[in-house]
Each structure stands twice: as C-alpha cells, then as structure tokens.
Amino acid sequence: MTGDPAGPIARFAGVSLDCADPAALADFYLELLGGQVLWQSAGSAGLRVPGVVLVMQRVAEYRPPAWPGSSVVHLDLTAGDGVAAAARAVEAGAVLAEYQPDPRWRILLDPAGHPFCITTIAPS
Numbered sequence: 001m002t003g004d005p006a007g008p009i010a011r012f013a014g015v016s017l018d019c020a021d022p023a024a025l026a027d028f029y030l031e032l033l034g035g036q037v038l039w040q041s042a043g044s045a046g047l048r049v050p051g052v053v054l055v056m057q058r059v060a061e062y063r064p065p066a067w068p069g070s071s072v073v074h075l076d077l078t079a080g081d082g083v084a085a086a087a088r089a090v091e092a093g094a095v096l097a098e099y100q101p102d103p104r105w106r107i108l109l110d111p112a113g114h115p116f117c118i119t120t121i122a123p124s
Contacts, residue, residue, distance in 0.1 A: 014053030019112035022056035064113020
C-alpha cells in the first residue's frame with residue numbers, strides 16, 4: 001500500500017509513558033539512554049533520546065502494567081552486549097522481569113513498571 005500523494009496524515013512526535021513520578025522516570029531513562037531534557041514540570045517530563053522523544057506523564061493512581069498479561073507497548077533497545085547492558089540497567093533502577101521467553105531478549109521493568117527489552121539484534 002502506498003501513501004497518499006498529499007502526504008501523511010500525521011507525523012510521529014514521541015512515546016508517552018504514564019507514571020506516578022515523571023522526574024524519577026525521566027532520570028532513569030536519561031541514565032539508560034543518554035539524551036537531553038526538553039522540559040520538566042510537576043506533571044510531565046520530556047527527553048530527546050537517540051531516535052525518539054520520550055514523555056513521562058503523571059497519572060493519578062497510576063498502576064504499572066502486568067508483564068506478561070497486559071497488552072502494552074514496550075520499548076525495544078539494542079546494545080552490543082545485552083547481558084552487560086541489562087546489568088547496567090538494573091544498577092540504574094530497572095528490575096529483571098521473571099518471565100523471559102526468548103534468550104535473545106532481556107526483558108526488564110523500568111522504575112514505573114513498564115516492560116522494555118534489551119537485545120543485540122538491531123534492525124538494518
């Protein structure tokens with residue numbers, strides 16, 4: 001299927017992550033991925049990280065998603081050494097998920113409970 005000759009309907013702006021503490025989650029992802037703080041307020045924080053803008057937004061009575069089980073969007077990250085990267089992510093505040101369905105991917109939970117994966121596989 002080809003796009004409309006008039007152009008796309010919209011453009012990708014970023015990925016928003018619901019949480020209870022936007023500043024803490026922003027600090028975690030800044031340590032994990034590097035990047036630049038775009039803004040920080042009581043209700044949200046924005047980071048420009050290589051490849052995307054991440055927006056952490058405060059949600060009243062936030063409850064983390066269940067992994068596995070909930071239908072959630074998660075981040076896929078690539079690293080040269082997936083085991084070492086996962087260990088560093090844990091040092092930064094992530095938790096290794098109990099359920100690990102594929103040895104090529106290390107599934108972790110960020111401090112707000114969102115699953116993310118680290119792998120050595122990178123799209124070409």
